[in-house]
Amino acid sequence: MQTDTTYVSPLASRNASPEMQLIWSPRMKFGTWRKLWLALAESEKELGLAITDEQIAELRAAVDKPIDYEVAAGYEKKLRHDVMAHVHTLGEIAPKAKAIIHLGATSQFVGCNAELIQLREALTLIARKIAIAIDKLTAFAAKYRALPTLGFTHYQPAQPTTVGKRASLWIQELVIALEEVEHRLDSLKFRGVKGTTGTQASFLALFGGDAPDQSAHEKVDQLDRLVTEKMGWDPDKRFAVTGQTYPRIVDATVLGSLATVAAACQKFATDMRLLANRKELEEPFEKSQIGSSAMAYKRNPMRSERICGLSRFVIGMTQTAFTTSAEQWFERTLDDSSCRRLTLPEPFLALDGTLDIVINVASGIVVYKKTVEANLAAELPFMASENIMMAAVQKGADRQDVHEVIREHSQAAAQKVKAEGATNDLLERLENEDMFKGIDLNAVLDPSKFVGRAPEQVDAFIKDVIDPIRSRYQEALAYVPELKV
Incomplete structure (x- = not known):
């Protein structure tokens, strides 16, 4: 009986869905x-x-x-x-x-086969939720496919992209993760009926007595096939050989797949946290939600932070699974049992909860368009310097002279921004130079001219990559998670 003196895993009480x-x-x-x-x-x-x-x-x-x-x-x-x-x-x-x-069976007849069935069911649920997260983020990417925003490399301002194109990068990682999970599902095999050390000796004795003939061997193989079929598994997807257990490296590869999903989730949530700090994007925040017990004004990105924390846990669990596989002795050793009671269910529970939060956040991302535009406008003059230089050259100016003028003014403008907190006055500086007379600098700075094919890339990505996923998982896409916290 559950009491308030009994530890309860928060993965169950706060995160994982009833289905998982x-x-x-x-x-x-x-x-x-x-x-x-x-x-x-x-x-x-x-x-x-x-x-x-x-x-x-x-x-x-x-x-x-x-x-x-x-x-x-x-x-x-x-x-x-x-x-x-x-x-x-x-x-x-x-x-x-x-x-x-x-x-005729050994304990691992029920243990291993049941776990493989659980792994298959759990991976199937994870795949569905990845597809749902992809669908929600795709709707967001399509809506903001053409909204220019400041790009970053090294977390320093870089060539502009669009809000939708950036979202497509989050989606792309989830697509790769989904492919990994689907591959793991497709390659998962059933242990079947293999006996104490995998030789099927006990079953051969049952069917052949002291002197088994060819028919006894055929019956044992047929027994393996029949049980596999009765448990709803493709009989052609049985392990041909095992020790007492199915290979524990299977667990490691499964957890590796889960870690791939977790990494994609954490990347998305980390970007959301950074963008929240820039006041450009924000996760859903309910009317009565409290951001901080002390600082009443705060709107902490707590859901994205939970995604990051749970994802980190999933990624960390892979080490135990790989070590357990590496340290199995001969046909089997029992030191796998106690840790696998944790390393099989716990990462699934954590990732299930993680994906529910990802779906929740992706369904309600808030975009502060004016802030996105203002942040881009503050940096765009520097990025437009090459375009401005080319416009001046087309008017007959010397390229090297133009380059030097822009370099001097850019350095001076940047120094004022950083040292004095002033606004970027590069355009005003250039307007006073004779070589730029007659050039509409504001037209040169149209943000849409700096995003390349970002909107078209989003369109093609949705059509070629996402629509087939949506088609495969159509029945699952109406799912709406209920967060416990």
Whole structure:
């Protein structure tokens, strides 16, 4: 029972959605164990083992009954073995089938296969949420495809881009992350029925006795295939060989994929935090929301900060998964078990919550257009100096002379801006030079002339890259997350 003296993971209480929590819940885990035992028994019976219809019927009826966790805990305390505790718990409500539950199997028959099913379900949910985040940010990018804004390299003012084009860079990273998750889903394999050290020896003994013939080998292979099919997995996507467990490097690659998603999320949220400081863009801020307990005026980018913090956690968890894979001994060692109880569910819970926040922020980004324009205008004269120089040259001025005049005035104007906090007066300075007489400097400074093909790039990106994603995930796009904090 939950009490106020019991620790509760904030990933569950503050971040992860009910859907992701269900995937990693005891109900999902132990319920899948029961389905695996049923699939194994049914398949063994179909292939000729002495299992009765009555036993199968009883087992099938028991599989979906509520699990008595107190009974299971009592068995585990006595037996010090979680799988056997649940074998006995199931046996109590299916007494006729008790003798054939887990027949020929090792603990990792249920452990590994159930985890692979959980990984598949969790990756599928993550993929859907990435697609939703992409969709929301794409709507934003399309709306502001042509709004010029100051670009940055090295976090120093650089050639202008557009608000929509910058958003397309966030989306591009999420697209790459989605491709990574989809690849991981497509390449995920089922462990199947492999036995204690992966040799299938126990099952060969069941079907062939002391002298197994070719038909016994074929039945064992067919058993592996049947169970895989019954659990809703493509039988051609089974591991051909395993030790006692599926390769733990699978966990590492899955977490690597999650870290890729997290990095894309953190990049987006970091840019949002920087732009909030510049007062150009802002995440949603509700009417009664408090930005600071002390500074009442503040509108802290707390959602973007949460995205960054949770993403950092996901990225950090990859090290444990790779180390666990690297340190497996021969066919299997048990030091993977305790840490995998954390490294499998926790990154999924964290990333699930992260994506919900990304979707929330992307759905309500506030753009302060006048500030965007003012910030660009303050720097644009410096960036337009080459255009101004070319305009003067076309009027007949010497290129080197023009360059020197612009250089001197640019340095002086920049010094006033930095040392005195003055406005950028470069244009006023140049207007007083004879070589610029007759040149409409304001026309040269039209911001739309400095963004290149940014608007067209956004259009093409949406058409060629995003629309197919929207089509694939159409049914998921109406999802609206409910943030807990």
